[in-house]
Amino acid sequence: MQLTLIQLYEKIRASMGPSGWWPADSKEEIIIGAILIQNTNWQNADRALERLRQATALQPDRILALPTAQLHKLVRPAGFYRNKSRALVSVLGWLKRGNYDCPAICQYYGAQLRNELRRLRGVGPETADVLLTYIFDVPTFISDKYACTLFTCLGVSSLTDYRGLARRCSLPADFTPAMAKDFHGLIDEFGKVYFHSLSKFQESFLSGDRLIIPVG
Known part of the structure; x- marks a missing residue:
């Protein structure tokens, strides 16, 4: 057929x-999970996600306030922990500059939102499309x-x-x-x-x- x-x-x-899908309780969890899952499996990503949950309740401001060494330790089970830690800081810091207001961020960037996401450290094509779809409600x-x-x-x-x-x-x-x-x-x-x-x-x-x- x-x-x-x-x-x-x-x-x-x-x-x-x-x-x-996406199996998560909040948009913050989706964002963090989308970064942690890169180049690994769900089991490893979940281990790192659970460590971050216990340490920060997955609150972006608390993650951004973590010392680098502690963030590395929490992210380590997901592999590539240095790059993924930088990506978390980059993406969450960018969202913080927009007051974590995803609809307003989407409206501000409009059709350029994907290009803006791609400029962030650690956001490749697939992660950008995941964020567009699950965070900004742009069907992609x-x-x-x-x-x-x-x-x-x-x-x-x-x-x-x-x-x-x-x-x-x-x-x-x-x-x-x-x-x-x-x-x-x-x-x-x-x-x-x-x-x-x-x-x-x-x-x-x-x-x-x-x-x-x-x-x-």
Whole structure:
């Protein structure tokens, strides 16, 4: 069956139910988690997140007030602790300059918000798109490894990296912020079930489907 992007979303959701993503209790936790998860797994990121929670209750001002050595110690389980500590200080410090008012920050930067996020230390393309979607409620397609694998299985060719898929895929205008968040979560949940090993995709409810991405 040929599927449009929204039909793909609807089919995964009908089969798997709502994703509940991002799994966090606050936007602060999402921001911190999005930085800690870089180049590691959820188990390691969660260990560092829990240490930060116990030490600071994940309050940005308390994190920013930590001595560098203590911040390094708390972040260490997530790996790359120096870079991730700098990224936390960079992103949280930037938000503090905007009084942590995400709607106002989004309105101020408008269409330039993604470029502004990319200027922050430790914010690559994927992290910028996560922040746009989950923090600033700007519906954005997050073309992570699971998405790239899924789209390749659905017949989309020549997907070599994050930017390769991001250039070819954007969410339709009728995608709401809630749908964008759920879609990303569903793709990752699908990947956890059907991409280990990749041959399991042939057993999935998407086997035999093909995705149609309009040429823009």
